Amino acid sequence: MAAFALDHDQLMWCEELRTLAAERLRPLAEQGEPGRVNRPLVAALGQFGLLERLFGAGALELCLMRESLAYGCTEAETALALQGLGTYPLVQAGSPQQRERLLPEVVSGRAVAAFALSEAGAGSDAAALALKAVPDGAGWRLSGEKCWISNAPEADFYTVFARTGAGAGARGVTAFLVPADRPGLTGTPLDMLSPHPIGTLAFDDVRVTRDDLLGEPDRGFRVAMNTLNLFRPSVGAFAVGMARSALDATISHTSRRTAFGGPLKDLQSVAHQVADMAARTEAARLLVYAAASAYDAGAPGIAMRSAMAKMVATETAQYVVDSAVQLHGARALQRGHLLEHLYREVRAPRIYEGATEVQRTIIAKELYG
Numbered sequence: 565m566a567a568f569a570l571d572h573d574q575l576m577w578c579e580e581l582r583t584l585a586a587e588r589l590r591p592l593a594e595q596g597e598p599g600r601v602n603r604p605l606v607a608a609l610g611q612f613g614l615l616e617r618l619f620g621a622g623a624l625e626l627c628l629m630r631e632s633l634a635y636g637c638t639e640a641e642t643a644l645a646l647q648g649l650g651t652y653p654l655v656q657a658g659s660p661q662q663r664e665r666l667l668p669e670v671v672s673g674r675a676v677a678a679f680a681l682s683e684a685g686a687g688s689d690a691a692a693l694a695l696k697a698v699p700d701g702a703g704w705r706l707s708g709e710k711c712w713i714s715n716a717p718e719a720d721f722y723t724v725f726a727r728t729g730a731g732a733g734a735r736g737v738t739a740f741l742v743p744a745d746r747p748g749l750t751g752t753p754l755d756m757l758s759p760h761p762i763g764t765l766a767f768d769d770v771r772v773t774r775d776d777l778l779g780e781p782d783r784g785f786r787v788a789m790n791t792l793n794l795f796r797p798s799v800g801a802f803a804v805g806m807a808r809s810a811l812d813a814t815i816s817h818t819s820r821r822t823a824f825g826g827p828l829k830d831l832q833s834v835a836h837q838v839a840d841m842a843a844r845t846e847a848a849r850l851l852v853y854a855a856a857s858a859y860d861a862g863a864p865g866i867a868m869r870s871a872m873a874k875m876v877a878t879e880t881a882q883y884v885v886d887s888a889v890q891l892h893g894a895r896a897l898q899r900g901h902l903l904e905h906l907y908r909e910v911r912a913p914r915i916y917e918g919a920t921e922v923q924r925t926i927i928a929k930e931l932y933g
Contacts, residue, residue: 585635724767795917
């Protein structure tokens with residue numbers, strides 16, 4: 565079987581997830597407040613076993629989950645992904661005691677996690693971190709700020725990356741597990757275009773000890789990059805899910821909507837546009853699946869494959885959703901319309917977890933390396 569082909573059981577599971585997202589999770593999402601953590605939705609992800617499966621999943625399974633949930637309920641997909649992103653540093657580098665204490669809470673949907681890497685001066689250039697961890701006896705004091713942190717300031721714990729070594733760059737970065745109630749840690753929500761919670765974090769001499777370490781001192785940047793290498797293809801899967809949702813809505817609309825004496829689909833300009841949308845969505849999907857399968861197989865060139873998948877899928881989704889809005893006309897811009905929702909959702913993935921320009925840099929570096 566080719567790496568990108570899905571078997572019958574995988575296809576059936578994806579269909580079950582799409583149904584679950586549309587029928588059980590979307591009603592909970594609609595009851596939530598934009599820009600706030602939807603704890604009933606997170607709890608439902610735990611209740612239906614999705615969070616438990618998330619942490620036992622390989623890259624391909626993670627992609628199938630994100631794509632299928634995104635098709636039926638983007639809020640559910642994002643809540644699941646943020647739990648994974650915030651918790652995976654704990655899974656890969658946490659101590660047995662840390663995992664025993666927190667993983668059951670995350671898997672059940674009782675605890676909300678957040679991945680705290682980005683800063684105002686260190687977004688695309690993640691190695692330019694400025695948050696300081698100053699030695700203080702048997703531990704450190706964290707001072708500085710994080711910005712554009714999903715689930716902040718409402719998360720229950722943060723996986724935080726701070727500079728413990730001298731100089732700049734990837735060396736000298738350490739990962740810490742910081743509870744939200746740690747003295748000196750405060751946060752402020754940001755009003756963003758996308759509906760999920762994003763905020764800033766301020767660290768005012770926040771005390772951390774060796775018990776809060778994730779992995780080894782000065783080796784935290786690898787923890788962050790390992791997390792991103794796993795999740796980058798699945799960002800592409802999220803984008804593919806949105807693209808497929810927009811594509812199906814467009815096929816349905818152009819089949820029913822009449823203009824100039826017949827359905828829109830009979831206009832060659834419309835039909836060709838939809839054909840391009842379908843072809844590009846399928847190409848992005850296959851690239852995502854191939855990258856995820858390569859990750860699971862331990863194949864070489866994971867960084868480049870992940871970058872290609874993330875770049876192509878997110879750029880494709882932007883094109884497909886924008887085209888879908890154009891073919892629907894003004895109705896697609898009406899508040900509450902599926903495409904109005906997707907139009908707001910689809911923009912951010914081209915920036916977070918490495919903007920498109922960063923992905924191109926990664927790809928070029930690998931090609932010329």
